[in-house]
Amino acid sequence: MAELVEAIGCVTFTEITNEHFLAVGMRNYWDGYFAGRAAPLGLAPAEVVHAVFYNFADGEVARHIPWVWGKITPEEALAIRERGSAAALRQQIGQLADSPGLPRLADLATRAAVSAPTTGRPLYAGLRALDVPDEPVAKLWHAATLLREHRGDGHNAALVAHGIGGTEAHVLYALAHDIQPERFGRIHHLPPQQLAAVIDGLRDRGLVDPASGFTDAGRRIRESIEEATDQLAVAPYDVLSAAELDELIVGLEPVAALL
Structure with a gap:
């Protein structure tokens, strides 16, 4: 699941989403990256974003936060990120975006993605506070992003x-x-x-x-x-039966293969 989720969630970091951010005044890719990914934390200062993201060198976050919030709000950044990511996912998976089984996959992934405890997982908690998109492609991306950041918060805990x-x-x-x-x-x-x-x-x-x-x-x-x-990433999938988890994996494999 980590490999499948990573493939889907990372469409956020491709050129299509970047173009959406550049269109609203971001100076470069990293402005859009930090605006979109940090937006669930609200107007958190660079020090907080640095702590939550964990893997950037000192000073790298501060080159973008809070500058980006002088151009757009966190709410606007979230909308741009979702719109750009859904467009990128739709473009990259082609006909699978309109396949009859995609809504089912999005529903299964979302059930898992919103089921885990948020304690000690700040970025996952921020994403959980957002509305889940209705449109299946956007919903699948949102679920993958939740699962990816849930795993990421756990990975940071393991590193610490x-x-x-x-x-x-x-x-x-x-x-x-x-x-x-x-x-x-x-x-x-x-x-x-x-x-x-x-x-x-x-x-x-x-x-x-x-x-x-x-x-x-x-x-x-x-x-x-x-x-x-891996152990810290298990919790979201406990809500699914073994058959549902198998169904989700089998259904996502062709999506991930295209990505």
């Missing part, structure tokens, strides 16, 4: 419990996929000294070896975080 910061998490991800951290898209832009200090800190903890590769301890802690994230 294991003492891994947001930038450190990116370094561990890069190493786990045999990518040099300085070439990894989420952190390659950081000043070399800043990134080197993060890697040195992981090396001091025995998680990275002298050649900037994974140690056994580094691999174990990442596996532990992933396992905890």
